[in-house]
Amino acid sequence: MSSYHVNESVKTCVRVFSEEGRSAYLRMDMNENPEGLPKEFVDSVLREITPEYLATYPEPGHFCRKYAARLGIKENQVCATSGSDTAIRYLMEAFVGKGNKVVTVTPTFEMYRVYCNMYGYEHVGVPYGSDFQIATEDILAAIDQRTDLVALLNPNNPIGRAFTEAEVRAVAEKAAKCGAVLVIDEAYHYFYPNTFIRLIDEFDNVAILRTFSKLFSLAGCRLGAVIASAQLIEYINHVRSSAEVNTVALLFGERLMDHPEIIDELIATEKEGRRYLISELERYGYTYYNQDGNFLFIEPKNDAAEVAKRLKEEHKVLIKTYGNPLLSRFIRISTGSKTAMSRFMEAFLIADQA
């Protein structure tokens, strides 16, 4: 018994945090860029950081203006957050009533369930079939008058194809009819080129999420964004903390906007690495699922958890495995440059020897 109050939902909230000490490994377990941004670019941004700059509270306006211009939206239709994880939290705080429902597919990015547990919302997970497919009708059927938020990840993480425009529109319309916000999480944008940003002018209940942790290779800085109608962004501003995004993250984000050629280079590097990995997997007769993000599911010949253990202990390579029966046969690996992929493949072929 504690001598202080703890919210019931906080007591029972189950959290699993990623392990520490990952820098000693080839990190292919969390969909980061294993190698990061070009060193010269990082050095040039770091040279701009003075003691005075660090001593000053962050001003997100510079970044937001440039980001909005690049996306072709108005400045008041975007707000920067400390990673898109925080954006999910703000959306839940602002738009879900106590005890009401949040609909997502399942499996999906873990934090949607975690925030539901934390705030005492009812999480409704619409399951994928064993063929990794999901029927939009099932998602539509799960949305009712008690639903306050629906989240579609496009593409989903860890499994699932991207949704079509007709599917997303059907979900946005049903959500609007039920008074719910539709979150379209585009964390894997750029690996998957389509976007539904255009829907924010048509649907005032649609919010798009973006992260700078994946293609932009800034997971350590914590930078994300919500893109939505000015009114919806205004409500998010009501729940955010006063100095939300750190000043280093904002500077890196702004400079990336100044250098679109780096973005093109990052896209090309990942594409080349992924193509190489797929050709190698086919050469060695592996079954794989090529998802639309910067990750891939591979079915090893040996037990997936055993292969992951060998990769970690004997080859210093981290990959992701799942307890979920739908996914327990597979390993998920983040894709990156051809150099990173060939290092993985070399280790994998040894770790998965029959």
Ligand SMILES: Cc1ncc(COP(=O)(O)O)c(C=O)c1O
């Ligand atoms: C679909 C999805 N959304 C959001 C996030 C959170 O990203 P971050 O908080 O680093 O911006 C992730 C991270 O893996 C993700 O896969």
